[in-house]
Amino acid sequence: MLYRETSxxxxxxxxxxxxxxxRQDRIALGVLLGIAFIGLPLLATFHIWPFGxxxxxxxxxxxxxxxxxxxxxxxxxxxYCGQISLGSGAFMAIGAYSxxxxxxxVHIPLAWLGFAISIPPLPIxxxxxxxxxxxxxxxxxxxxxxxxxxxxxxxxxxxxAQFFFDWVFLRVPWFTNYAPSGSVNAPELNFFGVVxxxxxxxxxxxxxxxxxxxxxxxxxxxxxxxxxxxxxxxMDIAAELIGIRPLYAKLTAFAVSSFIVGVAGALWAxxxxxxxxxxxxxxxxxxxxxxxxxxxxxxxxMGSFVGAAFILIVPIMLNLIPTELGVPLSTETITHLQLIxxxxxxxxxxxxxxxxxxxxxxxxxxxxxxxxxxx
Amino acid sequence: xxxxxxxxxLLQVEGxxxxxxxxxALRDVSFNIRKGEIRAIIGPNGAGxxxxxxxxxxxxxxxxxxxxxKGRTRARMQPFEAARGGIARTFQNVALFKGMSALDNIMAxxxxxxxxxxxxxxxxxGPALAEEVEHRHRVEEIxxxxxxxxIRKVPVARLPYGLQKRVELxxxxxxxxxxxxxxxxxxxxxxEEKEDMSRFIIDVNNHYGTTIALIEHDMAVVMDLSHxxxxxxxxxxxxxxxxxxxKRNQAVIDAYLGVAH
Amino acid sequence: MIxxxxxxxxxxGGLMSGVLYSLxxxxxxxxFKASGVFNYAQGAMVLLAGLALVxxxxxxxxxxFPFWAAIVLGIxxxxxxxxxxxxxxxxxxxxxxxxxxxxxxxxxxxxxxxVLEGAAEMIFGSDVYPLRLFPTDAWxxxxxxxxxxxxxxxxxxxxxxxxxxxxxxxxxxxxxTKTGRALRAVADDHLAAxxxxxxxxxxxxxxWLVAGLVALVAATVWGTKLGVQFSITFLALKALPVLIIGxxxxxxxxxxxxxxxxxGEKIAEVFLGPSIGGGIEYWFAYVLALAVLLVRxxxxxxxxxxxxx
Ligand SMILES: Nc1ncnc2c1ncn2[C@@H]1O[C@H](COP(=O)(O)OP(=O)(O)OP(=O)(O)O)[C@@H](O)[C@H]1O
Ligand SMILES: [Mg+2]
Numbered sequence: 047m048l049y050r051e052t053s054x055x056x057x058x059x060x061x062x063x064x065x066x067x068x069r070q071d072r073i074a075l076g077v078l079l080g081i082a083f084i085g086l087p088l089l090a091t092f093h094i095w096p097f098g099x100x101x102x103x104x105x106x107x108x109x110x111x112x113x114x115x116x117x118x119x120x121x122x123x124x125x126y127c128g129q130i131s132l133g134s135g136a137f138m139a140i141g142a143y144s145x146x147x148x149x150x151x152v153h154i155p156l157a158w159l160g161f162a163i164s165i166p167p168l169p170i171x172x173x174x175x176x177x178x179x180x181x182x183x184x185x186x187x188x189x190x191x192x193x194x195x196x197x198x199x200x201x202x203x204x205x206x207a208q209f210f211f212d213w214v215f216l217r218v219p220w221f222t223n224y225a226p227s228g229s230v231n232a233p234e235l236n237f238f239g240v241v242x243x244x245x246x247x248x249x250x251x252x253x254x255x256x257x258x259x260x261x262x263x264x265x266x267x268x269x270x271x272x273x274x275x276x277x278x279x280x281m282d283i284a285a286e287l288i289g290i291r292p293l294y295a296k297l298t299a300f301a302v303s304s305f306i307v308g309v310a311g312a313l314w315a316x317x318x319x320x321x322x323x324x325x326x327x328x329x330x331x332x333x334x335x336x337x338x339x340x341x342x343x344x345x346x347x348m349g350s351f352v353g354a355a356f357i358l359i360v361p362i363m364l365n366l367i368p369t370e371l372g373v374p375l376s377t378e379t380i381t382h383l384q385l386i387x388x389x390x391x392x393x394x395x396x397x398x399x400x401x402x403x404x405x406x407x408x409x410x411x412x413x414x415x416x417x418x419x420x421x
Numbered sequence: 422x423x424x425x426x427x428x429x430x431l432l433q434v435e436g437x438x439x440x441x442x443x444x445x446a447l448r449d450v451s452f453n454i455r456k457g458e459i460r461a462i463i464g465p466n467g468a469g470x471x472x473x474x475x476x477x478x479x480x481x482x483x484x485x486x487x488x489x490x491k492g493r494t495r496a497r498m499q500p501f502e503a504a505r506g507g508i509a510r511t512f513q514n515v516a517l518f519k520g521m522s523a524l525d526n527i528m529a530x531x532x533x534x535x536x537x538x539x540x541x542x543x544x545x546x547g548p549a550l551a552e553e554v555e556h557r558h559r560v561e562e563i564x565x566x567x568x569x570x571x572i573r574k575v576p577v578a579r580l581p582y583g584l585q586k587r588v589e590l591x592x593x594x595x596x597x598x599x600x601x602x603x604x605x606x607x608x609x610x611x612x613e614e615k616e617d618m619s620r621f622i623i624d625v626n627n628h629y630g631t632t633i634a635l636i637e638h639d640m641a642v643v644m645d646l647s648h649x650x651x652x653x654x655x656x657x658x659x660x661x662x663x664x665x666x667x668k669r670n671q672a673v674i675d676a677y678l679g680v681a682h
Numbered sequence: 683m684i685x686x687x688x689x690x691x692x693x694x695g696g697l698m699s700g701v702l703y704s705l706x707x708x709x710x711x712x713x714f715k716a717s718g719v720f721n722y723a724q725g726a727m728v729l730l731a732g733l734a735l736v737x738x739x740x741x742x743x744x745x746x747f748p749f750w751a752a753i754v755l756g757i758x759x760x761x762x763x764x765x766x767x768x769x770x771x772x773x774x775x776x777x778x779x780x781x782x783x784x785x786x787x788x789x790x791x792x793x794x795x796x797v798l799e800g801a802a803e804m805i806f807g808s809d810v811y812p813l814r815l816f817p818t819d820a821w822x823x824x825x826x827x828x829x830x831x832x833x834x835x836x837x838x839x840x841x842x843x844x845x846x847x848x849x850x851x852x853x854x855x856x857x858x859t860k861t862g863r864a865l866r867a868v869a870d871d872h873l874a875a876x877x878x879x880x881x882x883x884x885x886x887x888x889x890w891l892v893a894g895l896v897a898l899v900a901a902t903v904w905g906t907k908l909g910v911q912f913s914i915t916f917l918a919l920k921a922l923p924v925l926i927i928g929x930x931x932x933x934x935x936x937x938x939x940x941x942x943x944x945x946g947e948k949i950a951e952v953f954l955g956p957s958i959g960g961g962i963e964y965w966f967a968y969v970l971a972l973a974v975l976l977v978r979x980x981x982x983x984x985x986x987x988x989x990x991x
Contacts, residue, residue: 059554059557063553063557190976191972194975194979195975198784198930199926201788202971202972205923206923206965206972210965210968213962218959262544265543265544266543269543269545270529270532270553274529276520276521277529279520280518280520280521281517283500283516284518286501286504287478287500288593289501289530290501340789378803378808382803382804382808383804384800385796385797386797389793390793391793392796393797396779396786397790
């Protein structure tokens with residue numbers, strides 16, 4: 047079957063506006079989801095190659111899914127709305143610690159008023175989603191300066207968020223339930239009576255989160271709100287003159303982005319790390335997310351997945367390939383090489399293809415569509 | 422050329438002055454725009470024409486004077502309020518959303534008409550989808566009208582200049598404005614493109630009854646299209662009247678010949 | 683009641699370390715003024731310059747060169763490295779990205795940061811290397827006025843002195859050289875550069891070179907204070923809020939911003955820190971910058987921008 051959209055005449059605008067107007071794309075996506083939801087878990091259950099141990103699930107797929115989720119969130123703010131963020135790590139942290147507090151019960155003694163605010167421990171799903179909401183709230187707060195300041199200045203505002211919350215979670219013992227080491231343990235992952243424990247269960251949980259979020263995010267960015275965000279990104283003055291309110295457009299972008307990043311943070315802490323320290327959400331994490339978005343493609347949901355995969359796989363390859371070739375590299379060399387590769391790739395893509403790998407893929411598809419008569 | 426049916430004033434500019442540091446871009450400018458007319462604003466480079474439009478739609482706030490639009494007077498308003506009030510605009514240097522397709526650019530012009538909020542749009546189901554399709558229908562009408570069907574999915578950055586200007590007009594039309602401000606819609610176009618654009622402007626004015634304020638350097642076009650012409654020079658209004666009156670005005674002739682002040 | 687002597691000591695210490703922030707901020711301002719690039723890589727440039735210098739010094743001294751010769755050669759070597767870096771950045775990154783929007787340019791400098799950090803540590807090593815260029819002991823002054831006197835680090839005084847010389851040098855460069863004047867012209871109006879008759883790529887190379895040399899100067903002082911090590915990049919990052927506070931385009935602003943941040947964070951740390959857990963220095967500059975942004979987006983010394991369409 048050839049990759050064609052001719053002969054598939056679209057009779058209504060609704061059809062033309064579907065996520066994947068081309069049938070072959072829809073089939074490919076269906077197959078991919080089938081493999082992800084059914085194929086992989088089956089292979090893993092029966093320990094069929096490449097699932098000999100849990101390595102693939104634990105070390106690659108699980109972080110891949112969660113980081114892809116965070117990258118979608120970052121992409122909404124940076125790629126779609128054009129508001130630079132160097133603070134995504136902080137919003138992951140806010141999601142993680144808020145969810146943690148909510149799941150373990152909140153107690154705020156207001157001694158001078160003579161009473162205390164107490165919230166009993168909430169179910170895990172509610173905690174994670176409310177953790178996302180908390181991140182969204184703080185996101186809106188730090189988004190407010192974006193109404194007065196443009197682009198670069200915002201980088202500093204988001205850095206402020208990063209460093210301030212690094213400090214808060216390190217120094218305010220209330221957030222870690224006064225754990226002496228500052229490191230906290232995730233509560234039991236009990237979803238309506240189903241306890242998520244094994245790597246496969248964890249994988250499926252994250253996969254569900256990512257799939258649902260990706261679809262909802264895709265709906266947003268191809269609807270009116272998405273167009274508002276992109277209009278602000280491309281030319282904010284003209285956007286305002288055609289009736290887009292910068293206040294609404296920017297703050298919704300901050301809210302939606304921070305919500306997704308916050309949920310990703312909660313998953314990262316609860317499902318992937320299990321126990322964690324504030325260091326897990328440092329500036330390095332923020333820059334990683336920014337890189338995923340640039341490499342995968344600014345303004346592309348699919349690109350967020352590509353970018354996350356790339357950032358995860360490069361260090362593994364740097365470790366694996368030289369070892370296979372008999373010249374293993376030291377961890378230090380790998381770190382440095384990794385920096386150099388990411389850095390140069392960022393520059394290269396910004397110069398050659400600012401829409402990242404996602405754009406390269408769609409150019410490839412374009413060529414395929416015309417094949418074998420490329421005119 | 423059909424004259425507007427009424428003498429009802431849609432927009433009144435009263436004693437507007439605007440300065441940038443030492444540059445006095447506008448000095449005590451007054452004029453009005455009547456409902457349904459095509460009103461040209463002309464003048465040599467740097468006369469203050471663009472600044473005038475910027476004042477009208479709230480992008481600049483005048484130092485003195487006031488604007489009355491649809492009977493409401495205000496000295497300053499935000500661009501967003503102007504848009505909501507029904508003022509649309511195209512720009513001297515095309516100000517399209519570069520990363521978006523022609524279709525999305527024009528769809529963005531529908532923003533003020535969108536009723537469903539974030540959560541509905543996120544679900545994109547039922548009423549939200551119906552609304553989206555409804556807007557798409559409206560936009561497709563505009564696309565047909567401007568004869569740009571073939572390029573609707575093309576990112577605007579890849580379009581030639583003439584087509585970009587057309588898409589920009591489409592985006593303004595999508596707002597279904599009462600007053601359409603066009604800043605040199607034909608600059609840099611060849612003759613054929615200019616004729617197309619003139620036709621669109623006249624059609625918009627005739628079919629939708631949209632009031633249009635037009636800045637243009639090509640005198641032939643101005644004389645053809647407009648009902649009334651205001652002439653600015655160095656921020657001062659030096660003439661105002663029908664195209665014929667303005668053409669014969671000595672001050673205008675001097676301004677264009679560059680007679681020293 | 684806080685003793686006046688203690689307060690003054692903290693204030694002076696803060697102002698002095700503020701001078702160091704100003705040193706890095708200067709590099710940012712230069713590049714931003716001339717090319718509109720918000721250079722995230724300034725901190726990485728300090729690291730690179732410092733590593734190149736300290737490693738060259740170690741090597742030369744181990745080879746038996748006299749101290750002064752080693753210093754001259756070492757500084758020459760580090761300067762050459764910074765020149766090469768400037769040339770490569772202009773050639774490979776900033777040149778091809780000309781006319782791109784500010785955001786793209788900014789993100790490209792984050793890419794440059796990673797390459798510089800990776801390369802610098804790979805070539806020169808990634809330990810802490812002590813640098814001994816300036817005295818690091820302390821003076822006690824005003825012993826007659828306050829009990830115990832006020833403690834002042836000699837290094838801080840050196841830092842202030844060097845910053846002063848640097849600013850004077852830059853001023854001379856801008857006033858009295860053809861390239862310097864061209865630079866100012868570009869800063870005011872990018873098109874004007876053509877009329878000056880100096881190729882824009884040359885101008886940008888010079889800007890990055892000057893910023894690199896400023897980074898080298900900053901590295902000598904900071905390296906002496908803390909040893910040359912990776913965490914210098916974090917300190918250098920503080921030049922960003924310093925700039926926001928001072929105003930992006932203003933050299934006096936960079937200096938004032940540095941002093942405000944330096945003094946502010948020390949005072950906050952010493953007098954406020956104990957009650958809220960300490961470590962305020964970590965975020966003080968950024969939150970202050972945020973506050974300034976909300977009140978006066980163009981910074982204390984920046985000029986107001988009127989947008990056009
Ligand atoms: N944002 C601004 N800052 C400073 N000066 C400005 C600004 N906008 C306009 N001016 C100045 O105001 C004067 C009028 O400019 P304006 O753009 O309104 O002229 P114009 O009539 O549209 O000219 P043109 O035919 O060249 O488009 C000019 O001298 C211009 O330099
Ligand atoms: Mg104009």
